[in-house]
Amino acid sequence: MILYSNSPSPFVRKVLIALHETGLQDRVELQTAAVSPLNSGDIVPSANPLGKIPCLVRDDGKPIYDSRVITKYLASLAPQAKLYPLDDTIWDVVTLEATIDGIMDAAVSMAYEKRLRPAELVFEDWLDGQWAKIDRALSHIEMKWMPTLSETPFMGLILVAALEYIDLRHDDRKWRDGHSMLADWHAANKDAPSLVATRPQP
Ligand SMILES: N[C@@H](CCC(=O)N[C@@H](CS)C(=O)NCC(=O)O)C(=O)O
Incomplete structure (x- = not known):
């Protein structure tokens, strides 16, 4: 393939x-x-x-x-x-996945706005609107999904990938401030073999 x-x-x-x-x-x-x-x-x-x-x-x-x-x-x-559960919890898990994908989508579109749009046309309110989505989603995961991250390890791993993409492209937004549970999650899981093997090289 x-x-x-x-x-x-x-x-x-x-x-x-x-x-x-x-x-x-x-x-x-x-x-x-x-x-x-x-x-x-x-x-x-x-x-x-x-x-x-x-x-x-x-x-x-x-x-x-x-x-x-x-x-x-x-x-x-x-x-x-066992990337995904085979029982009824699948619906919760794919909703969590959609939330993590949405964080990635907003972070990627912010990166395009900053990198591709001519500097004088960059739309700061739109960037802030995208960031608000990410900030809300991170808080929502902390409030609702922490047990699911542990129960479905693949979700916990792709969340780390999303957080590290934010570190790479939007470090200035300081996502760890106000999201200490996810900061701890990242610190505890970042050395998982599949994360080490796939980490983009600077
Ligand atoms: N929903 C898609 C999003 C993929 C995506 O946005 N990929 C970016 C790279 S990070 C891309 O190919 N961008 C090119 C474009 O937007 O035309 C997925 O889950 O695979």
Whole structure:
């Protein structure tokens, strides 16, 4: 299988974590693809018309996306890894996953606003609005989802990936202030093997 990827993407890292947790790394060849909302490049759109990564081309040549579809596919190939629960708690877990993905989405779109938009056009109120979503979601996870993070380790790992992407791109927002439970979660879990193996190099 081929995974269109790029190192700093938190969504790609989420899939890489799933590959490590399932032991399927050797089945996948990584192909670096530079994409942005302004330029989808030549390769990715033929597999994902949205021009976004991660996108996984399976052994039969059929592509699948987005990250949460890919991670569920990997979970189906390696059920022993228990990435997702098999009982009714699945609905809570995928809602937590949607919350973590939403944090990544808001953080990525803020990064694009700062990096791609001409400096004189950067819309600060919009950046603040995106940050408010992240801040609320972090508080919500602290209030509601801490037990689920422990019970479903894959969720705990991808949350660390989201937090580290915020560190990488939006350090100035100081997410640890006011989110001490998640700061402790990050400190306690950041050395998990699949996180160490997938951490983007500076
Ligand atoms: N919902 C998608 C989001 C993927 C995404 O936004 N990827 C970014 C890289 S971090 C991308 O490909 N951006 C290119 C674009 O927006 O055109 C997923 O879960 O995979």
